[in-house]
Amino acid sequence: MTSDERGLLKDAAGGDAGALEALMSRYGSRVYRLAYGITRSSADAEEIAQDVFLQLVRKGAEFEGRAAVASWIYRVTTNVALNKRRGKRREVETSLEDCLPAFEADGHRSGPRAFLVADWSARPDAELLSGEMRRVLEEAIGVLPEHYRAVLILRDVEELSNEEVAASVGDSVSAVKTRLHRARMALREILTRRLGGEGGNPARVPS
Amino acid sequence: MMTCRDVIDVLADYLEQALTPEIAADLERHLAGCEPCRAYLATYRRTRALGAQAARLEMPDEMKARLRQFLLERVR
Numbered sequence: 068m069t070s071d072e073r074g075l076l077k078d079a080a081g082g083d084a085g086a087l088e089a090l091m092s093r094y095g096s097r098v099y100r101l102a103y104g105i106t107r108s109s110a111d112a113e114e115i116a117q118d119v120f121l122q123l124v125r126k127g128a129e130f131e132g133r134a135a136v137a138s139w140i141y142r143v144t145t146n147v148a149l150n151k152r153r154g155k156r157r158e159v160e161t162s163l164e165d166c167l168p169a170f171e172a173d174g175h176r177s178g179p180r181a182f183l184v185a186d187w188s189a190r191p192d193a194e195l196l197s198g199e200m201r202r203v204l205e206e207a208i209g210v211l212p213e214h215y216r217a218v219l220i221l222r223d224v225e226e227l228s229n230e231e232v233a234a235s236v237g238d239s240v241s242a243v244k245t246r247l248h249r250a251r252m253a254l255r256e257i258l259t260r261r262l263g264g265e266g267g268n269p270a271r272v273p274s
Numbered sequence: 275m276m277t278c279r280d281v282i283d284v285l286a287d288y289l290e291q292a293l294t295p296e297i298a299a300d301l302e303r304h305l306a307g308c309e310p311c312r313a314y315l316a317t318y319r320r321t322r323a324l325g326a327q328a329a330r331l332e333m334p335d336e337m338k339a340r341l342r343q344f345l346l347e348r349v350r
Contacts, residue, residue, distance in 0.1 A: 099332070100331040116341055187317060
């Protein structure tokens with residue numbers, strides 16, 4: 068542990084506002100985006116952040132290093148958020164299956180040619196991350212089971228390794244890799260259904 | 275020879291450069307002759323980036339203020 072980190076945790080436990088501030092600026096958004104990503108509720112994410120930070124400050128002295136603090140935060144936030152979601156699970160597994168690529172017996176992807184070759188990847192962020200497409204993307208993320216969203220955020224936003232994600236979510240590396248791949252495939256499918264249905268040569272907007 | 279299904283199965287490992295050189299070379303040979311798989315790879319990669327950008331949120335300032343207050347009331 069850097070002496071800095073140890074000192075911060077100790078001072079925060081003693082009620083030092085500056086130390087709390089420093090911990091919050093270091094970890095606040097990481098907790099929030101993971102909690103929000105799993106629950107898709109700002110109110111739930113706020114309660115989870117309160118719970119996680121209170122535990123962090125109370126445990127303070129027990130951590131052995133900054134890496135230990137970060138992995139503890141990811142693990143506890145994931146657990147608390149998944150627990151909060153328990154019982155609220157909707158019928159998502161079947162709709163996810165509908166969003167995975169379909170194949171012919173010979174291993175070729177099935178579907179109309181225009182859909183199979185639709186490549187919207189060069190469209191600019193301004194188009195894909197705002198307005199109607201932003202809404203489509205958010206809805207698509209909402210379709211994923213919460214375990215998949217946890218993995219997607221830990222891997223693609225926080226950029227943890229597959230092994231670190233597995234430790235955070237309490238699952239095997241192979242389960243993590245499967246969920247991550249299925250999550251990305253489902254999002255890709257939903258986006259392509261929206262963007263690729265404009266004939267075989269979708270308009271490219273220069274960035 | 276890899277099929278489209280084989281290629282899509284290992285795309286995540288391909289992007290992480292976690293495939294053996296032999297499998298990666300097979301995959302690239304398939305891509306060279308398969309427009310649907312090239313489109314799939316390009317849009318899969320773009321989807322990964324978009325998902326990350328959409329989820330890269332910051333805790334709102336008002337929430338930070340409430341969290342600070344919440345903690346101060348409990349640790350002092």
